[in-house]
Amino acid sequence: MSEPSNRRVLVIDDMPSIHDDFRKILAPAQAQSVELDAMEAALFGETAKPVQQKFEMESAYGGEEGLARLIAAMDAQRPFALAFVDMRMPDGWDGAKTIEHLWQKDPKLQVVVCTAYSDYSWDELLERLHAHDRLLILKKPFDNIEVQQMANTLLTKWDMTERASMQMHELEHQVDQRTTQFKQASEALQREIDERKQLEGQLVQSEKLASLGQLAAGVAHEINNPIGFVASNLGALDGYFQQLLEILDAYQVASQTLGAESAAQLQQLREKNELDFLLDDIPSLIRESKDGIGRVGQIVKDLKDFSRVDSQLEWQWADLQQGIDSTLNIVASELKYKADVIKDYQALPEVECLPSQINQVVMNLVVNAAQAMGSERGTITLRTGQQGETAWIEVADNGSGIAPQTLQKIFDPFFTTKPVGQGTGLGLSLSYGIVKKHGGEITVNSELGVGTTFRVELPLRQTRPAA
Ligand SMILES: Nc1ncnc2c1ncn2[C@@H]1O[C@H](COP(=O)(O)OP(=O)(O)OP(=O)(O)O)[C@@H](O)[C@H]1O
Numbered sequence: 001m002s003e004p005s006n007r008r009v010l011v012i013d014d015m016p017s018i019h020d021d022f023r024k025i026l027a028p029a030q031a032q033s034v035e036l037d038a039m040e041a042a043l044f045g046e047t048a049k050p051v052q053q054k055f056e057m058e059s060a061y062g063g064e065e066g067l068a069r070l071i072a073a074m075d076a077q078r079p080f081a082l083a084f085v086d087m088r089m090p091d092g093w094d095g096a097k098t099i100e101h102l103w104q105k106d107p108k109l110q111v112v113v114c115t116a117y118s119d120y121s122w123d124e125l126l127e128r129l130h131a132h133d134r135l136l137i138l139k140k141p142f143d144n145i146e147v148q149q150m151a152n153t154l155l156t157k158w159d160m161t162e163r164a165s166m167q168m169h170e171l172e173h174q175v176d177q178r179t180t181q182f183k184q185a186s187e188a189l190q191r192e193i194d195e196r197k198q199l200e201g202q203l204v205q206s207e208k209l210a211s212l213g214q215l216a217a218g219v220a221h222e223i224n225n226p227i228g229f230v231a232s233n234l235g236a237l238d239g240y241f242q243q244l245l246e247i248l249d250a251y252q253v254a255s256q257t258l259g260a261e262s263a264a265q266l267q268q269l270r271e272k273n274e275l276d277f278l279l280d281d282i283p284s285l286i287r288e289s290k291d292g293i294g295r296v297g298q299i300v301k302d303l304k305d306f307s308r309v310d311s312q313l314e315w316q317w318a319d320l321q322q323g324i325d326s327t328l329n330i331v332a333s334e335l336k337y338k339a340d341v342i343k344d345y346q347a348l349p350e351v352e353c354l355p356s357q358i359n360q361v362v363m364n365l366v367v368n369a370a371q372a373m374g375s376e377r378g379t380i381t382l383r384t385g386q387q388g389e390t391a392w393i394e395v396a397d398n399g400s401g402i403a404p405q406t407l408q409k410i411f412d413p414f415f416t417t418k419p420v421g422q423g424t425g426l427g428l429s430l431s432y433g434i435v436k437k438h439g440g441e442i443t444v445n446s447e448l449g450v451g452t453t454f455r456v457e458l459p460l461r462q463t464r465p466a467a
């Protein structure tokens with residue numbers, strides 16, 4: 001076994017002669033031998049032999065002084081490994097009290113109690129110091145060999161305890177490190193799971209949209225034909241009716257030349273069929289029908305614009321305001337009872353984008369704004385504008401607003417504050433993805449109880465890596 005690393009011993013005793021005894025045993029005639037070796041080296045030119053000093057002893061003549069030396073040694077990073085403490089010291093602390101204080105400062109200190117006679121029984125002392133396993137007793141007068149062996153053994157014990165505690169520290173450190181690694185790994189895994197979930201959500205959503213788009217486009221196509229001929233027939237009907245009116249007027253004039261009986265018959269027929277009402281009502285019926293069919297045509301066009309199935313993932317130059325208008329028409333029924341829509345558009349050039357996806361973003365923002373309204377009817381304001389090479393769209397509402405602690409989470413996939421079945425929590429996360437894909441930014445400004453403004457900024461043109 002290697003030599004103990006700490007050889008420092010503190011002796012606390014009120015009797016100076018006891019210190020001399022200890023010095024003889026623990027550091028025998030060292031001063032003399034060092035001097036002799038030095039002299040020998042000076043005379044004969046030999047290098048001095050290294051002195052094997054077994055113990056490094058310090059003396060204190062009372063408990064308080066002993067504690068002061070212990071503290072000073074610890075402050076200097078040179079702690080004592082072992083203290084011999086006299087039990088009976090008439091001035092100041094006795095041995096038991098001194099040991100209590102020493103252990104309070106340095107629980108690792110090994111202690112030997114030196115006693116000729118004591119005020120305590122051995123059992124009482126052990127009980128008082130809670131020290132069944134860290135206290136040895138040395139009866140005065142001492143046996144030199146016994147003192148040396150005790151010192152040797154206890155220094156080794158101190159050393160082993162020290163090493164064990166260092167190893168323990170090292171182990172704890174390793175456990176900490178591993179725990180951190182585990183934590184990081186599990187966080188990475190969780191992130192991956194979240195990402196995967198989001199991707200799945202995106203896929204489901206885009207499949208839903210694609211099939212919805214196809215359906216809409218199919219329906220639109222089917223409806224377009226009948227709309228076409230109904231509209232054109234209405235146009236023709238209007239024209240024919242004008243012709244009929246002309247003829248009717250001519251008959252009217254001619255009827256004045258008929259006999260009284262025929263004239264009465266005609267008058268009767270005219271009244272029975274409410275000719276005046278018909279003449280008045282037919283044009284307005286035709287007008288309303290034309291109007292209606294025009295609206296159906298617009299809805300079909302919006303549906304087609306919105307879904308754009310045929311060009312779904314092609315970058316195109318598009319009029320953002322036209323897209324916003326189509327989208328507003330699509331969600332009109334959602335807004336009707338909740339909010340008035342105000343449009344505040346500034347002139348915008350065409351923007352290179354995926355129009356159906358930008359429409360999707362606007363729809364999410366507008367529907368969220370409508371859903372944020374309470375029982376009172378609110379206002380949703382849509383603004384657009386251009387700043388340098390960027391086009392921006394703002395959707396502002398005066399609804400519930402978003403609490404600051406919620407604000408950081410709204411773009412997270414599946415984050416929703418809406419009741420089960422009403423929100424999937426995907427709207428904003430998908431919108432975020434779409435805007436990022438365009439190289440743009442989506443930001444939010446909100447105040448609880450006042451309202452929320454979302455702002456989408458898009459570069460006017462896409463910079464693509466050179467082919
Ligand atoms: N204009 C808004 N005013 C107040 N809160 C909003 C607004 N927009 C979004 N939020 C909050 O952000 C959350 C997330 O919005 P997101 O659109 O991602 O999901 P959702 O609307 O809950 O569900 P989904 O859009 O899938 O139907 C909402 O649940 C709501 O709490």
Ligand SMILES: [Mg+2]
Nearest residue numbers: 364368427428
């Ligand atoms: Mg939403």
